[in-house]
Amino acid sequence: MLKIGIIGAGSIAHFHEEHITKIEDCKISAVCDIRLDAAQEMANRHGAEVYRDYQDLLKSDVDAVYICTPPHLHKEMTIAAAEAGKHIFVEKPLTLSYEDALAMKKAVDNAGVKCQVGYVVHYRPSEDTARRLFEDGQIGPLVAVWDLRMSDASFLTDAIGTYRDWLTDKNRSGGVLIECMTHEVAWLLSIGGEVESVYANISYSNPDKRITVDDNSWAMLNFKEGGVGILGTSWSNPLGVMNKGLIGVDGAMGIEGESVVVGARNSDSRQVIPGEPDEKLSKQAHFAKCIKENLPVRNPIGEAVYNLKIMLAMHESSETGQIVYID
Ligand SMILES: NC(=O)c1ccc[n+]([C@@H]2O[C@H](COP(=O)([O-])OP(=O)(O)OC[C@H]3O[C@@H](n4cnc5c(N)ncnc54)[C@H](O)[C@@H]3O)[C@@H](O)[C@H]2O)c1
Structure with a gap:
């Protein structure tokens, strides 16, 4: 047992x-x-x-x-x-x-x-299916992969004064990118691989001064093997937006709910592939x-260490206004 x-x-x-x-x-x-x-x-x-x-x-x-x-x-x-x-x-x-x-x-x-x-990252059916299809060469070499995930700010205010108020404190949660978008960073890394450089803009837009977490994070990643990753997140978008996809030299893929839509270059036909995670357990x-x-x-922990390294480089880029190269 x-x-x-x-x-x-x-x-x-x-x-x-x-x-x-x-x-x-x-x-x-x-x-x-x-x-x-x-x-x-x-x-x-x-x-x-x-x-x-x-x-x-x-x-x-x-x-x-x-x-x-x-x-x-x-x-x-x-x-x-x-x-x-x-x-x-x-x-x-x-x-x-x-x-x-x-x-x-x-x-x-x-x-x-x-x-x-x-x-x-290996348990979200459509994202993991897109990763596998990309690895199988369905859309050719990577041009761009993007991930936009935006939610409203209400749950931050709800957390103030409760045992969950760590979420609103930058020193305890790390802010929107580190606490939340680390999942999306993991997906981008699972597609693009190692990162050569990042450029980011991370900002605080919440007027409530008790909330010290950054709540908007926009970044571009240049992958060593080619292609870019675009990351956009917000904890201040009342419309709630999720949009993810990939463009390759030979086609494109979009994540639509639990499915992946695949289109080939110069073709009107679309293939809808039901998502299935690689990891069945x-x-x-x-x-x-x-x-x-x-x-x-x-x-494993090594993957999480690299994920954090990339996110901290994004913070450095935002603070300095410079592209940060990953060693
Ligand atoms: N993988 C995911 O999709 C996912 C989703 C939500 C949260 N999380 C992560 O899980 C972690 C916890 O998030 P949550 O939403 O469950 O938070 P939570 O605030 O609901 O729960 C945290 C718990 O830890 C307890 N706690 C605090 N200090 C403690 C201590 N010193 N010793 C023992 N217990 C202590 C709190 O009393 C609370 O019950 C965070 O790192 C968060 O980012 C992951």
Whole structure:
């Protein structure tokens, strides 16, 4: 029986809980939250132990932990979990600084534990199908890949004064790009590969002075192997817009809901391909399988370190007004 400990029994932890309960030979045996009532509420459903201090949970006999706390806490918790010999599923974003990310990776590597980061890049059917079709050469070499994801600002205001007010604080969440668009950065990187340079403009438009997170982030990535990535995100667009697609030398692809629409150059015909994720297991089942069978995880920590490096380069570009070259 694989014993799981949950650290941070908030919103994403409930999502993981739902999937963990469906995995054979796997159970939630410990739950930790500084809000003891939240930990207790989840623990009751599993007959699990309750902890207020995650260090105490790490002394228990859990095999793996899910770190589901706000981003600024991921570093200390990941390093402590690795040092305690626990396998780790840590939520995105990995952390907020590159130095911290490297320290986390070093601790994981030294301990030899599995560490999967909570990306969804191989689990979104249409995006992952587009990636596979692109890799199969459906539209030829990359010209451009774009991802625009914009939502309204209401949930930021809702978070103020609640236990979720970390979201509105730049020092705890990292802002719209790092906290949210890291998923979209992951998708662009899965298509374009390594990045040569970035240019970005990241701004604060929220008039509410209690909200210190940047809420608009626009960036262009130049990929080493050719083609550009365009990233646009907002936490201040009441219209709510999602638009993603790719242009290649021989055609183009658009993401439309759960499907991918493919068009060839100089042709009116369109092919609608239903999306199917490459990874058939849930993230949680995949993680459990990798632990049990000693397999490499998808979305490993090294990938998350690179993702953060690119996002921090975007911040540097925005601050200096210069193109930033990635070494
Ligand atoms: N992969 C995804 O699609 C996805 C979606 C949502 C959130 N997330 C990520 O998950 C993480 C948590 O987000 P959330 O929306 O669940 O936040 P949340 O605020 O709902 O939950 C966080 C929980 O951590 C607890 N906590 C805070 N400090 C703690 C401590 N020192 N020890 C133990 N518990 C502590 C809080 O009390 C709260 O219950 C963030 O990194 C976020 O970016 C990922």
